Amino acid sequence: MKFPNNFRNTCTSFVIIIVLLDLSHFTSSVEIDSLIELPQSGFTRNRTPRKEGFVLHVTAYGAVGDGLHDDTEAFRKAWKVACYSSQRSTVIIPEGFTYLVQPMNFAKCRAEVTLRILGAIIAPKDPEVWLGLNPRKWLYFHGIKKLTLEGGGTINGMGEIWWARSCKTNKTMPCHHAPTVTLYFLEIDVVFAIFRLAEQSCCRLLFFTAPAESPNTDGIHISASSDVKVIDSNIITGDDCISIVSNSSKVVITGLFCGPGHGISIGSLGKQHEWAEVDDVMVDGAYLSNTQNGVRIKTWQGGAGYVTRVTFRNVRMENVANPIIIDQYYCDSPKPCKNQTSAVHVGKISFVGIKGTSASEEAIRFACSDSSPCQGLYLKDIQLISYTGITTAFCWQAQGSSSGFVYPSPCFPTSKSMIKQKPTFNALHYSS
Ligand SMILES: *[C@@H]1O[C@H](CO)[C@@H](O)[C@H](O)[C@H]1NC(C)=O
Numbered sequence: 001m002k003f004p005n006n007f008r009n010t011c012t013s014f015v016i017i018i019v020l021l022d023l024s025h026f027t028s029s030v031e032i033d034s035l036i037e038l039p040q041s042g043f044t045r046n047r048t049p050r051k052e053g054f055v056l057h058v059t060a061y062g063a064v065g066d067g068l069h070d071d072t073e074a075f076r077k078a079w080k081v082a083c084y085s086s087q088r089s090t091v092i093i094p095e096g097f098t099y100l101v102q103p104m105n106f107a108k109c110r111a112e113v114t115l116r117i118l119g120a121i122i123a124p125k126d127p128e129v130w131l132g133l134n135p136r137k138w139l140y141f142h143g144i145k146k147l148t149l150e151g152g153g154t155i156n157g158m159g160e161i162w163w164a165r166s167c168k169t170n171k172t173m174p175c176h177h178a179p180t181v182t183l184y185f186l187e188i189d190v191v192f193a194i195f196r197l198a199e200q201s202c203c204r205l206l207f208f209t210a211p212a213e214s215p216n217t218d219g220i221h222i223s224a225s226s227d228v229k230v231i232d233s234n235i236i237t238g239d240d241c242i243s244i245v246s247n248s249s250k251v252v253i254t255g256l257f258c259g260p261g262h263g264i265s266i267g268s269l270g271k272q273h274e275w276a277e278v279d280d281v282m283v284d285g286a287y288l289s290n291t292q293n294g295v296r297i298k299t300w301q302g303g304a305g306y307v308t309r310v311t312f313r314n315v316r317m318e319n320v321a322n323p324i325i326i327d328q329y330y331c332d333s334p335k336p337c338k339n340q341t342s343a344v345h346v347g348k349i350s351f352v353g354i355k356g357t358s359a360s361e362e363a364i365r366f367a368c369s370d371s372s373p374c375q376g377l378y379l380k381d382i383q384l385i386s387y388t389g390i391t392t393a394f395c396w397q398a399q400g401s402s403s404g405f406v407y408p409s410p411c412f413p414t415s416k417s418m419i420k421q422k423p424t425f426n427a428l429h430y431s432s
C-alpha cells in the first residue's frame with residue numbers, strides 16, 4: 001500500500017497515547033530471523049523528504065543531549081521559534097544523543113511544524129516530577145494544525161521505575177483507593193506521551209518500547225479519533241501494540257512490527273453498556289512475533305453500537321497464540337460477566353493474506369454474540385499453522401464467506417467446517 005508523500009492533508013485529528021519504556025528490549029525485535037517473508041508494504045523508511053522549510057536544531061537552542069542535563073527549556077525555545085515562523089518549519093532532534101525532557105506542552109502553533117525525532121527523548125526517571133502534574137501529559141501536543149512527527153528516533157517514558165512502584169507489579173505497594181478509571185490513569189498509564197492533534201495533523205511514528213511484563217501499557221492507543229495513520233512503528237509492550245477504541249474511524253496502520261505484546265486490538269468496546277463505534281480501519285502490512293493475540297476485536301456483553309468495515313491485510317505471524325480472534329464475550333473483571341441481550345455489533349470484517357505460525361491449534365476464533373451475531377466476515381488467503389501442523393477454526397454465531405486458499409478451513413455455517421485437515425502447503429517452511 002502506497003501513501004502519498006504528503007498525506008498530512010488527509011488527516012484531521014487524532015489522539016494517540018503512547019507508552020514507551022525501556023529501550024534495551026528494542027534490539028530483540030530488530031533481529032527478526034525468520035523464514036517468513038516480511039510484509040513489503042509500508043516498510044520503506046526512506047521516503048522522499050518533504051520540503052523542510054525553516055530548519056532548527058534543538059542543540060542550537062541549548063539542548064545538551066547527555067541524558068542528564070534538563071533540555072526542556074531548549075525544546076521549549078525551539079518549539080516557540082518554529083511555531084511563530086511565517087513559513088513551514090522543521091525542528092530537528094539530532095541523532096546519537098539523549099534528551100531529558102520534563103512534562104511539556106507543545107501547543108498553539110501558527111506554522112506548520114515537523115518534529116524530526118532522530119535521537120532519544122527520555123522522561124525524568126523520578127516519578128515525583130509528576131507530583132501535582134498530570135502524568136498523562138508528558139509530551140502533550142494539542143491545538144496544533146499540521147504537525148508531522150517523524151524520524152525513527154525514540155521516545156522513552158522510563159516506565160520501569162513506575163512499574164516497580166506500582167501495586168500492579170508489587171502487591172505491597174499502594175494502589176490509592178481512587179475510582180477505577182482514575183486509578184487506571186494514576187497507576188498504569190503514567191508514562192507516555194499523548195499526541196493530541198487538531199485539524200489536518202498527522203504523524204509518522206517512531207520506535208516505541210515497553211517491557212513485555214508491563215501491565216496495561218498499550219503501545220499506541222487510539223481513542224475517539226479519526227483520520228489517523230500509524231506508519232512504520234516498532235512496538236514492544238506488555239499489552240496491545242495498537243489498540244483502537246471508541247469512537248474512532250478512518251484508521252490506517254501500516255508497516256507495524258509488534259512483539260512481544262498483545263497484538264493489534266479493536267476494543268475492548270461496550271463496557272458497562274457503553275455505546276461504541278469503530279468504523280473504517282485498515283491494517284495493511286504488519287509483522288507480529290510472539291504475541292498473545294494477532295488481530296483481535298473484543299467487545300463486552302451488554303454494549304451497543306458497532307464495529308464495521310475493518311480489514312486486516314498482509315499480516316505475518318510468528319508464534320502468535322490467538323492469530324485471528326473476535327471475542328464478543330470479553331470480560332476483564334474479577335467477577336464473571338453475565339451474558340446480556342445486547343452487544344456491540346460486529347460486521348464487514350475482512351482478513352486477507354494472513355500467514356504464519358500459531359502457538360495454539362485454534363488459529364481462528366469467532367465467538368460472536370447470541371443477541372447480535374457477526375455478519376459479513378470474510379477470509380481470503382489464510383495460512384496459519386501450528387507446530388503440530390494442524391490448526392482449527394471456531395465459529396459461534398459467525399456468518400461470513402471465504403475465497404482463495406484458507407487454512408484452517410473456515411467454520412462459517414454454510415461451509416463444511418470444523419474438520420481437522422492437514423495443510424496442503426509445506427508446513428516445515430513455516431516452522432522455525
Ligand atoms: C515490593 O515492595 C516492597 C516495599 O517497598 C519491597 O520490600 C519488595 O522488595 C518489593 N518486591 C518486589 C518483588 O519488588
Ligand SMILES: *[C@@H]1O[C@H](CO)[C@@H](O)[C@H](O)[C@H]1NC(C)=O
Pocket residue numbers: 224246247275276277
Ligand atoms: C462515543 O460516542 C457516543 C455517541 O456520540 C457517546 O455516547 C459515547 O460516550 C462516546 N464514547 C466515547 C468513549 O467517547
Ligand SMILES: *[C@@H]1O[C@H](CO)[C@@H](O)[C@H](O)[C@H]1NC(C)=O
Pocket residue numbers: 336337338339370
Ligand atoms: C454466554 O453465552 C455463550 C454462548 O451462548 C455461552 O457459551 C456461555 O456459557 C454463556 N455464559 C454465561 C455466563 O452464561
